[in-house]
Amino acid sequence: MDVTISPSRVEGRARAPPSKSYTHRAILAAGYGAEATVLNPLVSADTKATMRAVDAFGGETDLSADESRLTVAGFDGRPDVPDDVVNCENSGTTMRLVTACAALGDGLTVLTGDDSLRSRPQGPLLEAVSELHGRGESTRRNGQAPLVVGDGMTGGTVSIPGDVSSQYITALLMAGAVTDEGIDIELETELKSAPYVDITLELLADYGIETTTTDEGFSVPGGQSYDPAGGEYEVPGDFSSISYLLAAGAVAAADGERVVVEGARPSAQGDSAIVDVVREMGADVAWDHDAGELTVSQASLSGTTVDVGDTPDLLPTIATLGAVADGDTVIENCEHVRYKETDRVRAMAEELGKMGAEVTEEEDRLTIHGGRTDLAGATVDGRHDHRIVMSLAVAGLVADGETTVTGAEHVDVSFPNFFETMASLGASVQRS
Numbered sequence: 001m002d003v004t005i006s007p008s009r010v011e012g013r014a015r016a017p018p019s020k021s022y023t024h025r026a027i028l029a030a031g032y033g034a035e036a037t038v039l040n041p042l043v044s045a046d047t048k049a050t051m052r053a054v055d056a057f058g059g060e061t062d063l064s065a066d067e068s069r070l071t072v073a074g075f076d077g078r079p080d081v082p083d084d085v086v087n088c089e090n091s092g093t094t095m096r097l098v099t100a101c102a103a104l105g106d107g108l109t110v111l112t113g114d115d116s117l118r119s120r121p122q123g124p125l126l127e128a129v130s131e132l133h134g135r136g137e138s139t140r141r142n143g144q145a146p147l148v149v150g151d152g153m154t155g156g157t158v159s160i161p162g163d164v165s166s167q168y169i170t171a172l173l174m175a176g177a178v179t180d181e182g183i184d185i186e187l188e189t190e191l192k193s194a195p196y197v198d199i200t201l202e203l204l205a206d207y208g209i210e211t212t213t214t215d216e217g218f219s220v221p222g223g224q225s226y227d228p229a230g231g232e233y234e235v236p237g238d239f240s241s242i243s244y245l246l247a248a249g250a251v252a253a254a255d256g257e258r259v260v261v262e263g264a265r266p267s268a269q270g271d272s273a274i275v276d277v278v279r280e281m282g283a284d285v286a287w288d289h290d291a292g293e294l295t296v297s298q299a300s301l302s303g304t305t306v307d308v309g310d311t312p313d314l315l316p317t318i319a320t321l322g323a324v325a326d327g328d329t330v331i332e333n334c335e336h337v338r339y340k341e342t343d344r345v346r347a348m349a350e351e352l353g354k355m356g357a358e359v360t361e362e363e364d365r366l367t368i369h370g371g372r373t374d375l376a377g378a379t380v381d382g383r384h385d386h387r388i389v390m391s392l393a394v395a396g397l398v399a400d401g402e403t404t405v406t407g408a409e410h411v412d413v414s415f416p417n418f419f420e421t422m423a424s425l426g427a428s429v430q431r432s
């Protein structure tokens with residue numbers, strides 16, 4: 001599906017979807033336990049992949065008709081060996097978290113995914129599984145899926161790089177809690193995307209799992225049971241998704257009007273940094289923490305410098321903001337953003353370039369030279385990547401002429417009703 005955005009002004013209220021990161025963890029944590037209900041889960045292509053994996057391991061996930069409750073009968077500590085290959089589709093989080101879980105099984109699990117996921121790095125996690133006495137292999141021996149994992153990972157001490165994906169750490173912490181020995185993780189390099197491990201530690205504590213942060217990294221004792229207080233866990237709103245709504249308001253709110261984003265209660269999400277980024281660029285953003293509401297109006301933005309080491313998923317949104325702002329926006333520490341659904345550093349450089357933006361791409365830095373030319377509508381490639389699609393759609397609100405984003409259906413990965421939400425704010429959106 002392609003979506004064509006015409007220049008539009010936006011106003012009104014919109015609710016961000018529940019957090020993808022919390023939902024994945026909440027579902028798998030419930031799977032590791034005996035029984036739990038996940039309230040307000042994100043129901044999207046990626047989180048459905050995690051639900052299917054829990055089912056494949058012998059759990060049972062049951063979504064209420066209004067999708068507000070997911071009841072999970074867990075596999076209680078030890079996953080069954082799945083009857084079939086587990087397809088994680090487009091979801092890196094599913095593949096990493098499920099790899100460490102599958103490694104606990106007595107037999108072998110085969111994991112695969114779509115073209116994008118089969119090109120993403122899994123090698124360090126496979127090596128960690130092997131170091132912990134399980135089997136972790138890439139069928140093509142290139143560190144990428146398809147993967148073969150299992151043979152009863154036992155636990156112990158493992159060293160792993162921190163600068164490829166924090167999801168390896170999350171995966172090992174979640175699985176480590178149900179091993180006999182527990183797992184001590186020593187980071188070989190500086191941890192990138194660190195707030196995602198904070199999300200994990202917070203959620204594990206809420207499921208009654210003890211963890212510690214050590215001088216070398218992280219540690220989780222074994223022999224623990226997953227059991228959230230009251231048998232329920234509630235998922236907060238998603239700040240990566242909020243970033244598109246906030247950016248839409250900052251670049252295109254109607255004169256004297258505001259965009260109010262609901263579902264913005266504070267949590268461990270590093271991507272709440274988008275609030276400060278938008279403020280730093282010159283927009284007035286009010287954040288009512290108790291109500292979980294962000295209010296933004298349109299402003300003339302100016303460039304800024306942002307280190308996205310902790311917040312890789314914000315890069316596409318910040319690049320769009322930079323293309324609308326005056327002056328240079330410098331996005332630093334972004335090499336790991338190249339290992340996502342697509343190489344997002346290159347994708348944003350090239351696609352914003354098609355809209356007339358001047359962009360300089362370096363290995364670890366993206367500079368958008370805003371204000372030199374006005375953005376012009378163009379046909380841009382969403383690169384089969386939800387975040388690229390949504391960021392380019394926001395740019396389309398203020399480009400001169402129509403912007404057509406290809407592959408727009410990929411918003412299904414994290415924000416299934418993104419285009420309906422944008423249209424409800426007044427954006428002109430046409431599907432073809």
Ligand SMILES: O=C(O)C1=C[C@@H](OP(=O)(O)O)[C@@H](O)[C@H](O)C1
Nearest residue numbers: 021093165166167193196312313
């Ligand atoms: O753990 C998570 O929920 C995520 C961690 C981040 O990935 P990396 O740790 O691979 O950077 C982030 O980009 C991804 O969207 C979600």
Ligand SMILES: C=C(OP(=O)(O)O)C(=O)O
Nearest residue numbers: 090091092093313340341
């Ligand atoms: C990179 C992302 O997710 P994942 O790693 O789960 O595919 C994302 O949502 O931007």
